[in-house]
Structures are given as C-alpha cells and as structure tokens.
Amino acid sequence: MIPRYIRPEMSKIWSDTSRFKIWFEIEALVCEAMAEEGRIPKEAALEIRQKGQKAIDQFSDEDLKEIAEIERETRHDVIAFLTWLARRVGENGRFVHLGLTSSDILDTCLSVQLTKATDLLLEDLDQLLAALHVRAEEHKYTKIMGRSHAVHAEPTTFGIKLAGYYAEFKRNKKRLEQAREEIAVCAISGAVGTYAHIGTKIEKEVAKNLHLTPETVSTQIIPRDRHAAFFSTLGVVASSVERLAVEIRHLQRSEVSEAEEFFHKGQKGSSAMPHKRNPVLSENLTGLARLVRSAVTPALENVILWHERDISHSSVERNICPDATEGLDFALVRLASVVKNLQVYPDKMLSNLESQGGLYHSGQALLALAESGLSREDAYKIVQEAAMQTWNGLKQAQTPDEIQANRFETRLKKHPDLQSAERQKALEKVFASEAHYHAVDEIFSRLFEA
Numbered sequence: 379m380i381p382r383y384i385r386p387e388m389s390k391i392w393s394d395t396s397r398f399k400i401w402f403e404i405e406a407l408v409c410e411a412m413a414e415e416g417r418i419p420k421e422a423a424l425e426i427r428q429k430g431q432k433a434i435d436q437f438s439d440e441d442l443k444e445i446a447e448i449e450r451e452t453r454h455d456v457i458a459f460l461t462w463l464a465r466r467v468g469e470n471g472r473f474v475h476l477g478l479t480s481s482d483i484l485d486t487c488l489s490v491q492l493t494k495a496t497d498l499l500l501e502d503l504d505q506l507l508a509a510l511h512v513r514a515e516e517h518k519y520t521k522i523m524g525r526s527h528a529v530h531a532e533p534t535t536f537g538i539k540l541a542g543y544y545a546e547f548k549r550n551k552k553r554l555e556q557a558r559e560e561i562a563v564c565a566i567s568g569a570v571g572t573y574a575h576i577g578t579k580i581e582k583e584v585a586k587n588l589h590l591t592p593e594t595v596s597t598q599i600i601p602r603d604r605h606a607a608f609f610s611t612l613g614v615v616a617s618s619v620e621r622l623a624v625e626i627r628h629l630q631r632s633e634v635s636e637a638e639e640f641f642h643k644g645q646k647g648s649s650a651m652p653h654k655r656n657p658v659l660s661e662n663l664t665g666l667a668r669l670v671r672s673a674v675t676p677a678l679e680n681v682i683l684w685h686e687r688d689i690s691h692s693s694v695e696r697n698i699c700p701d702a703t704e705g706l707d708f709a710l711v712r713l714a715s716v717v718k719n720l721q722v723y724p725d726k727m728l729s730n731l732e733s734q735g736g737l738y739h740s741g742q743a744l745l746a747l748a749e750s751g752l753s754r755e756d757a758y759k760i761v762q763e764a765a766m767q768t769w770n771g772l773k774q775a776q777t778p779d780e781i782q783a784n785r786f787e788t789r790l791k792k793h794p795d796l797q798s799a800e801r802q803k804a805l806e807k808v809f810a811s812e813a814h815y816h817a818v819d820e821i822f823s824r825l826f827e828a
Contacts, residue, residue: 379704388707391494392700395437400487401459402434404584405474408566411583422470433466456480477568477575481687485600486564489590495703496558502710503551507544509717514540518818522636522727532738533731533814541825543622550615557611560604564590570686571596597686609677612702616670619709623663630657636727640719659716666709673698735768735785739808743790746804764789
C-alpha cells in the first residue's frame with residue numbers, strides 16, 4: 379500500500395524493524411523455555427536475552443542493511459537474521475533456533491502481527507460505530523424516501539437508515555473478533571510439525587508469553603484455512619464500508635442532494651469547474667474496498683499447499699497481509715470521519731419525499747381497499763391506474779392547481795369505483811396515516827438497548 383493510504387499506527391506493525399523484534403522475541407522465549415527444561419544453560423539463555431535485547435532495542439537502518447547483505451548471500455531471510463543475531467550474542471548464539479524451523483518463526487510472527495493489526499481494526503470499528511450511533515439518534519425521526527431499485531418506494535427515516543449500518547458494522551465487529559481468535563495461534567513444532575526436536579511444553583510457554591494459543595495440529599506451518607477465514611472477514615467488512623460509501627455518493631448526487639460530504643474551506647472540487655463539490659472521500663472508500671477484497675481470493679488459494687508445507691503462500695502473504703490491513707484501517711478511520719462530518723439536509727429529504735405527489739401511499743391504499751371489500755386484484759388495478767395517472771400527469775403539470783389535480787390522493791379519490799362513503803373514509807385514513815414511522819422507537823430500542 380502506498381503511503382497515501384497508510385496510517386503510521388498500522389504501518390509500524392508491518393515494518394521490517396517490528397518483524398525482526400518479534401522474531402527475536404520468539405527465539406528468546408524458546409531459549410528461556412529450553413533453559414527451564416535444562417536443555418541449554420540458563421546463563422546462555424540470559425545472555426541471549428540481554429545481548430539480543432540490547433541489539434534489538436538499538437536496531438537501526440545499518441542493521442537492516444547488514445541483514446539484507448547477509449540475505450543476498452544466503453538467499454534465506456531467517457538465516458540472515460539469525461546470523462546477524464549470533465554476531466551480537468557471541469558464543470551462546472549457538473543455542474538460538476535449536477530444534478526450530480523457519481516456519482515456527484515466520485508463522486508465529488505473522489500471528490502476532492495479524493492480532494495486533496486486528497486490535498487496531500477493532501478500535502477503528504468502535505469509532506465508526508460511535509459516529510453512526512450519534513448521527514442515527516440525531517436523525518431518528520428525520521423523514522426520507524426509502525428507495526428500491528433506486529426508485530422511490532415508501533418513506534423511512536434517515537435515523538433508521540443509519541441504524542441499519544450500525545447493526546451491520548456491529549455484526550462485522552463480532553466477525554472480526556472471531557477472526558482474531560482464529561488467527562491468534564502459535565506453532566513451535568519443528569520440521570513437519572512433529573515436535574521431534576522440541577517439546578510441546580516449550581510451544582505452550584512461548585504461546586502464553588505471546589498471548590497466543592498453540593496450533594492444534596501444525597504441519598510445520600499454521601494451516602492456511604485460518605488465514606483464509608481472516609481475509610474473508612476483512613473482505614466482508616470492506617464491502618460494508620463500500621455499501622455505506624455508495625449510499626453517501628448517491629445522496630450527494632445533484633438530483634438528490636439529501637446529504638453530502640463536508641466541504642472544507644479552501645477545498646477544490648475540480649481543476650476545470652469551480653462549482654464542483656464531489657464525494658471524493660466516499661469514492662476513495664469504494665476503491666479501497668476493492669483493494670481489500672482483492673486479498674480474499676489469493677488467501678483462499680493459499681489453503682492448498684503441498685503435503686506438510688511449501689512456500690507458494692509466502693509471496694502472497696508478504697503483500698496481502700500489510701496491504702489489506704493497512705487499507706481497511708485507513709478506510710474505517712476515513713469512513714468514521716465522513717459520518718461524523720456528514721452534511722444532512724432534512725428539508726431536501728422532505729421535498730424529495732413529496733415530489734411524486736404522495737405515490738408512496740399506494741401500498742397502504744391497496745391494503746385499505748382490499749379490507750373494505752374489494753378483491754385484491756381489483757384494488758391493485760384501481761390503485762395502479764391512479765398511480766400511473768399521477769406519475770405521468772405530474773411530468774406535465776405546471777401550475778399549483780395542475781399539481782394538486784394530479785396528486786395521487788386526488789386521482790384515487792375521484793375514481794368512480796371508490797365513491798362510496800365507506801371507501802372514501804378508508805382513503806382518508808390512508809392519506810392521514812403515519813404508519814411508516816410507527817416502529818422507529820422499537821427499532822432503536824431493539825438495536826441500541828440490546
């Protein structure tokens with residue numbers, strides 16, 4: 379991910395320096411656990427910890443260059459690091475990495491990085507949920523037209539709309555917590571995962587210190603179904619980000635103008651058209667969501683490795699792990715800001731709602747006429763006929779009288795089959811009804827008080 383879309387908090391997790399610090403920590407913990415079992419001298423483990431910790435605490439660009447130089451010769455990143463570490467520790471460096479394979483270090487390190495990254499993502503989700511909650515309460519009763527197929531359907535409230543996104547991201551938080559639990563595993567099991575040269579007790583001790591759990595059955599690597607589930611979850615969260623971003627983009631369209639991103643003083647919308655106020659942040663979120671989702675397919679394909687291990691997954695993960703978590707982290711923080719600062723126009727919402735002459739009452743009218751004794755088929759025909767007259771008539775109407783004459787209520791009440799007092803009374807109730815808003819309080823109570 380390019381720096382433009384990376385927050386420093388997430389970038390730090392995936393830096394080379396951070397990775398080498400975690401590698402050292404794993405190696406030092408193994409040595410200390412071995413010393414407790416009497417397999418290596420305790421003074422050796424102590425020296426490895428002290429000298430290695432000092433070197434890692436003072437880690438610099440020169441150390442990065444040295445490790446890179448060693449890797450150019452060895453063609454092996456873990457061996458390059460171990461060589462660098464041995465030079466700092468001295469003679470007792472011979473006890474480092476006993477009974478381990480590179481995968482023990484690489485996979486356990488990746489688990490640490492992914493759990494740290496997930497902790498940041500969970501914090502991001504909390505910020506977004508808080509923003510959605512505040513705005514949903516603010517617009518709990520703000521009337522807005524609900525749309526299906528992008529066409530006016532029936533009214534809802536902007537608060538209910540935002541509450542729906544709150545509920546979705548609340549589910550996403552649970553999914554991400556579960557994904558974190560699944561990825562928070564440690565494998566210190568040696569070649570092909572049989573513990574032939576290292577005991578299970580050492581793995582348990584290392585896992586405990588790293589706040590991980592031992593992999594149930596490792597095959598020299600941590601099975602990649604765990605990672606596939608993790609990145610699939612990131613993909614779902616990214617899709618939720620995009621769904622809300624696309625909603626905002628639609629509401630900001632000139633023909634709709636019900637809400638828009640905050641436009642900063644001095645901000646420019648177009649190099650050619652000074653009047654432009656574009657939903658650039660939401661469009662950017664759509665793009666970032668695509669990038670995060672692009673990690674899902676390769677993560678799924680990484681599940682299929684040869685026998686106990688191969689490294690076909692390695693190059694994939696070196697890219698998708700930082701990119702997907704960095705991209706989603708940036709997107710969630712940006713989306714929370716967009717929601718907090720969203721400009722909402724209730725008057726325009728109401729104007730749009732009434733722009734089609736009350737057609738949104740058609741569903742209620744259908745029910746009322748059916749209840750009054752008409753067959754549903756006949757009621758549907760009458761209501762649709764009046765609705766189409768309104769739909770077409772309002773396009774031609776110019777004066778207030780013409781607009782009033784073409785309103786759905788006017789058309790429907792004039793229908794020759796609906797002139798009885800009983801049916802006129804039923805229609806009066808329909809057009810005076812606030813039924814679309816009756817459940818608002820219960821919906822909010824169910825969501826926010828649960």
